[in-house]
Amino acid sequence: GRKAVMLQGLTLAASVLAVAGAPEPPLVAELKSDLDRHDRRADLGRSATGEGALEAFLRSSEHRPWLAYDPDALLPSPFDAFLLGGGCPSVPWESEHGAPAAGEDLDISVCFVVGCGRSGTTILGELLSRHPDVVFLNEPRHLWISELPAFDVWSTLSPDRAGRLTFSASEASADLAAVVGRAWRRLAGAAASRQSSASAPGTDRRR
Numbered sequence: 439g440r441k442a443v444m445l446q447g448l449t450l451a452a453s454v455l456a457v458a459g460a461p462e463p464p465l466v467a468e469l470k471s472d473l474d475r476h477d478r479r480a481d482l483g484r485s486a487t488g489e490g491a492l493e494a495f496l497r498s499s500e501h502r503p504w505l506a507y508d509p510d511a512l513l514p515s516p517f518d519a520f521l522l523g524g525g526c527p528s529v530p531w532e533s534e535h536g537a538p539a540a541g542e543d544l545d546i547s548v549c550f551v552v553g554c555g556r557s558g559t560t561i562l563g564e565l566l567s568r569h570p571d572v573v574f575l576n577e578p579r580h581l582w583i584s585e586l587p588a589f590d591v592w593s594t595l596s597p598d599r600a601g602r603l604t605f606s607a608s609e610a611s612a613d614l615a616a617v618v619g620r621a622w623r624r625l626a627g628a629a630a631s632r633q634s635s636a637s638a639p640g641t642d643r644r645r
Contacts, residue, residue: 491529497511506632507573514580521593521594526579529580573625578625
């Protein structure tokens with residue numbers, strides 16, 4: 439918003455200078471480029487789909503070599519595109535043949551690590567993820583926002599989604615709990631299976 443207003447003012451000033459034969463200020467071209475890049479990222483965020491999110495989750499973590507899955511895959515990514523466009527669609531969990539995903543019947547316990555920003559919650563999750571029976575998900579917005587849009591307090595669509603930090607007990611419906619619970623079980627089952635395979639004798643974890 440402010441950059442667009444600034445660009446309008448500079449463009450007007452540049453047109454006046456052009457009459458006098460003066461060159462266009464370099465800042466005008468820089469702002470145009472920046473706003474164009476902003477628009478492209480926003481378009482990417484708006485057009486984002488949940489396709490491939492589970493596959494991305496099951497790739498080895500680039501920043502956490504001890505894991506055979508990627509805890510950041512459901513943030514979503516690219517995160518700046520989500521902030522600018524708000525795209526955070528539901529992840530298609532079923533296989534193409536409609537078969538239940540791995541972990542459908544898995545008995546798991548869910549623990550939420552909460553805290554203020556920059557307070558160490560992520561590093562605590564990373565430490566816990568070193569235990570073989572723990573699956574770590576780093577702020578999986580793909581699970582939250584598609585089922586309860588008001589969880590979005592980050593993106594440009596937050597006002598339209600009535601994004602907020604407090605919720606009533608009535609919003610924690612049984613249907614919502616069932617949907618999110620199934621997603622957690624499927625992710626935990628898939629991650630545990632992949633982690634087990636990656637830890638098998640003779641498996642190269644350096645890929």
